[in-house]
C-alpha cells in the first residue's frame with residue numbers, strides 16, 4: 001500500500017521509544033455536552049510534544065468538538081459543558097482558577113475556513129502579539145511578523161505587500177496567513193481543524209510540508225477527513241466513532257503507521273481503507 | 278465543423294416575443310420608469326424650491342446666508358441663526374446618541390443573555406415608533422424641567438461661568454431650559470433607536486469566524502469587540518450614524534417645541550435657538566408677503582441641499598471604508 005510507505009517515511013524518526021515522549025497535553029475521561037446531548041464520551045488521549053497527532057473519524061463523531069476543548073473554544077458556545085480533565089503541562093485547563101485567555105495564548109488554533117481579519121497582512125500577524133505586549137517596539141514587531149510569515153512559508157509571496165489586506169490573498173495564502181498569525185504568539189500547541197478542507201491540492205501539499213517544519217517547534221493536533229493526509233503527515237492517530245447514542249468515543253489511538261497498517265479495531269481498518277462513512 | 282442545431286439559434290423576433298411573454302421587457306420598463314419618477318421627483322423638489330425662492334435670492338443674494346438678522350415685518354431675512362441652530366442641535370443630538378447607541382447595540386449582541394435580546398431589542402425599536410410631537414410634549418413638560426434644566430444649570434455653574442478656573446464659552450448663559458442643548462438631548466433620544474437597531478444588525482452580521490479567530494489568539498471579550506467586531510462593522514455603523522443625522526436634521530415638531538424659537542445667533546449651546554425646519558413650521562402660516570414666504574422656501578431649499586450633501590458625503594465615507602476592507606459589504 002502506498003500510504004503505508006509514505007507514513008513509514010514520515011514516521012522514521014519516531015521509533016518504538018516514541019511512547020516515552022513527553023505528554024504536552026492529555027485528555028482524561030473527557031466528556032463534552034451540548035445541553036443534554038453528549039457529543040463526546042469519556043475520551044482519554046495523550047498529545048505528545050513536538051509530534052503531530054491526527055484525529056480521524058466519520059462526520060459528526062465529535063472531532064471538532066474534542067479539538068475545540070483543547071483551547072476552551074467551546075466556552076463560546078453557551079450550551080456546551082465539559083466533564084473530565086484536559087491537562088496542559090500538568091495543569092487542568094478546565095480547573096477553577098485557570099485564565100481562559102492564558103490557555104488560548106498557549107494553545108493556538110487554525111480553522112477549517114481561512115478567517116483572516118479584514119486588516120493588512122502585517123496587522124493580521126501582529127494582532128495576537130500586540131495583545132500580549134501593547135508596548136512592543138516597532139522593530140521587534142517587524143521581526144516577529146517576518147519570522148512568523150517565514151515560518152508559515154508565506155514571506156516570499158507577501159513581503160512586498162504587507163500593507164495589503166489579508167482578505168485579498170488566495171485561499172491557500174490566507175490559510176498560511178492564519179497559520180502565521182497563530183504561530184506569531186509562540187503557542188506551545190497548535191490545533192488545526194481540517195486546515196486544508198477549503199484548499200486545492202497544491203495548497204494542501206504546501207500546508208502539509210509546512211506542518212513538518214512546524215512540528216520542530218510546536219506540538220500539533222490536526223483533525224482531517226483525508227486519510228492520505230493523516231497517514232503522510234501525522235505521527236499519532238486517534239480514531240473516533242459514534243456510539244449508538246450518537247456520542248463520539250475514541251475507539252483506537254496509536255502510532256499512525258500502526259493505525260494504517262495493523263489496526264487493532266476492525267472498524268478502524270474499514271474506515272482507513274474507505275469501507276466506511 | 279459541426280453546425281449549431283437550429284433550435285438553439287433563435288431569430289430576433291422570437292427572442293423579443295419570449296422576452297415580452299415572460300415579462301422581461303415590461304418588468305424592465307416598470308422598474309426603470311419607477312426609478313426615473315423618483316429621480317424626477319428629487320430634481321423637481323430642487324427646481325421648485327429654487328424657483329419659488331427666487332425673490333429673496335435676487336434681493337439679498339448670499340447676504341441672507343451670512344446675515345443673522347431675521348425681521349419679517351421689516352422685510353429683512355438673514356437665515357444664519359437657523360442654519361447654525363439646525364447644525365448644532367443635530368450635532369449635539371448625535372454626540373449624545375452615539376455612545377448610547379453603540380453601548381446598547383454591543384450589549385444586545387455581545388453581553389445580553391439571548392433570552393433578553395428579543396424583548397430589549399423590541400423596546401428600543403418601539404421608541405422609534407413614538408410620534409415626534411409626543412416627544413416634544415414630553416420634553417417640554419417632563420424631561421426639560423426634570424432633567425435638562427438641572428443638568429444645564431449644573432454645567433453652567435461648573436463650566437459656563439467666566440470667573441471659573443475652567444470656562445467654556447459654549448456652555449455659558451443665559452439658560453432657561455428650552456435651548457439648543459435641550460433639543461439636542463431630545464433629538465438624541467429620538468435617534469438612538471434607529472442607530473441602535475442598525476448597529477445591532479451590523480454587529481450580528483459579523484461572521485462567527487472573525488470572533489473565533491480573535492478569541493483563539495488569546496484576546497479577551499472586550500479586545501475582540503473593540504479590535505475586531507467594531508472595525509469589521511465600521512462601514513455599517515457609519516451608515517447608521519448618517520441615518521441618525523438625516524433624521525435629526527429634518528426633525529421639526531419635537532425641536533420646535535423645545536428649542537426656544539429665538540432667531541438670534543446662539544453663542545452657547547445653553548442658549549435658546551431656532552432651526553431651519555422650525556422656522557418654516559412656525560412662520561409659514563403667517564407669511565403675508567411674497568418675500569417672507571420666498572425666504573422660508575429658500576430655507577427649505579437649503580435644508581434640502583444640506584441633507585442631500587451630507588448624505589453624499591457620508592456615503593463617500595462609507596464607500597471608502599468598505600473599499601479598504603474588500604470582504605465587507607455594509
Ligand SMILES: Nc1ncnc2c1ncn2[C@@H]1O[C@H](COP(=O)(O)OP(=O)(O)OP(=O)(O)O)[C@@H](O)[C@H]1O
Pocket residue numbers: 034039058059060061062063064065066077246
Ligand atoms: N454548537 C453546537 N450546538 C449543539 N450541537 C452541536 C454544536 N456543535 C456540534 N454539535 C453536535 O455535536 C456533534 C459533533 O459535532 P462535531 O462538529 O464535533 O463533529 P465533527 O466530527 O467535527 O464532524 P465533521 O467531520 O462533519 O466536521 C454533532 O452531532 C453536532 O450536531
Ligand SMILES: [Mg+2]
Pocket residue numbers: 063064065193
Ligand atoms: Mg468538524
